[in-house]
Amino acid sequence: xxxxxxxxxxxxxxxxxxxxxxxxxxxxxxxxxxxxxxxxxxxxxxxxxxxxxxxxxxxxxxxxxxxxxxxxxxxxxxxxxxxxxxxxxxxxxxxxxxxxxxxxxxxxxxxxxxxxxxxxxxxxxxxxxxxxxxxxxxxxxxxxxxxxxxxxxxxxxxxxxxxxxxxxxxxxxxxxxxxxxxxxxxxxxxxxxxxxxxxxxxxxxxxxxxxxxxxxxxxxxxxxxxxxxxxxxxxxxxxxxxxxxxxxxxxxxxxxxxxxxxxxxxxxxxxxxxxxxxxxxxxxxxxxxxxxxxxxxxxxxxxxxxxxxxxxxxxxxxxxxxxxxxxxxxxxxxxxxxxxxxxxxxxxxxxxxxxxxx
Numbered sequence: 001x002x003x004x005x006x007x008x009x010x011x012x013x014x015x016x017x018x019x020x021x022x023x024x025x026x027x028x029x030x031x032x033x034x035x036x037x038x039x040x041x042x043x044x045x046x047x048x049x050x051x052x053x054x055x056x057x058x059x060x061x062x063x064x065x066x067x068x069x070x071x072x073x074x075x076x077x078x079x080x081x082x083x084x085x086x087x088x089x090x091x092x093x094x095x096x097x098x099x100x101x102x103x104x105x106x107x108x109x110x111x112x113x114x115x116x117x118x119x120x121x122x123x124x125x126x127x128x129x130x131x132x133x134x135x136x137x138x139x140x141x142x143x144x145x146x147x148x149x150x151x152x153x154x155x156x157x158x159x160x161x162x163x164x165x166x167x168x169x170x171x172x173x174x175x176x177x178x179x180x181x182x183x184x185x186x187x188x189x190x191x192x193x194x195x196x197x198x199x200x201x202x203x204x205x206x207x208x209x210x211x212x213x214x215x216x217x218x219x220x221x222x223x224x225x226x227x228x229x230x231x232x233x234x235x236x237x238x239x240x241x242x243x244x245x246x247x248x249x250x251x252x253x254x255x256x257x258x259x260x261x262x263x264x265x266x267x268x269x270x271x272x273x274x275x276x277x278x279x280x281x282x283x284x285x286x287x288x289x290x291x292x293x294x295x296x297x298x299x300x301x302x303x304x305x306x307x308x309x310x311x312x313x314x315x316x317x318x319x320x321x322x323x324x325x326x327x328x329x330x331x332x333x334x335x336x337x338x339x340x341x342x343x344x345x346x347x348x349x350x351x352x353x354x355x356x357x358x
Contacts, residue, residue, distance in 0.1 A: 153330055
């Protein structure tokens with residue numbers, strides 16, 4: 001299986017033989033190269049050609065691949081699982097139905113290559129996975145329902161692993177999974193469904209290395225109408241220039257930890273506050289499960305920080321055991337999703353746009 005995971009400044013590819021990762025490479029892209037493209041979709045050929053060149057250089061024969069699986073993009077809300085990339089999905093990815101994001105390129109590249117090779121193309125657990133219970137979607141304004149946008153791929157992958165370690169089937173377990181990376185999302189996994197989760201993309205939950213998280217609504221409204229900022233600037237403050245970037249001028253957690261070790265009290269105060277907000281979100285999630293929590297899972301890049309993890313754990317370990325699964329392992333998660341379909345453990349799901357009047 002060929003696995004493709006486009007990132008904002010890199011493209012990760014992997015080759016898997018069943019569960020075994022036999023090749024993996026992160027292809028870094030120079031910002032000057034990327035800046036020549038006006039829209040994300042314009043990077044399609046550039047990224048695809050680099051993938052093909054890399055595979056050729058490494059001696060892989062494309063005809064050996066039985067499937068191609070890629071990170072999913074901003075599609076319509078769908079339940080979790082492994083999906084065949086269809087013409088309807090390609091349509092929505094190309095047109096940015098739910099927004100433009102680099103992950104949209106994954107399904108498009110996989111589909112294009114798979115068409116030539118006459119093999120299936122899949123995506124697994126994209127960020128728009130929506131399994132939220134209806135009452136979780138209701139906010140205080142009818143025009144602003146809560147949305148399910150989170151790190152579904154990694155969350156569901158580690159949830160399955162932890163459930164297995166607990167000798168439980170994923171669809172029988174109650175887990176709180178906290179993905180801590182550039183964005184932070186805390187998902188309530190009840191019997192295989194993520195029934196509640198904060199929108200980690202643009203404005204809910206803990207602040208993160210680069211995102212502002214939940215803000216005082218009235219003060220945000222005042223800022224928006226102050227005349228000092230345009231819409232684009234406000235959005236950048238929420239995503240990209242919020243969180244640690246705003247407070248400390250960096251999104252690099254390792255740099256922040258070094259500052260703390262060197263006696264930087266401001267860095268310590270901000271980092272402690274981020275851990276505090278994560279713990280509060282986990283506490284809220286435990287209420288959704290009425291305290292019946294099999295395990296709390298900390299994952300993502302920030303989970304490598306031992307002191308940071310200890311800080312969060314000190315707040316929440318009374319709720320349940322805390323399991324640490326650092327990193328994202330997205331290539332492996334994608335491969336596992338495709339393999340479950342190829343070995344008939346699961347049926348592939350279909351992405352269909354309902355045609356009105358038909």
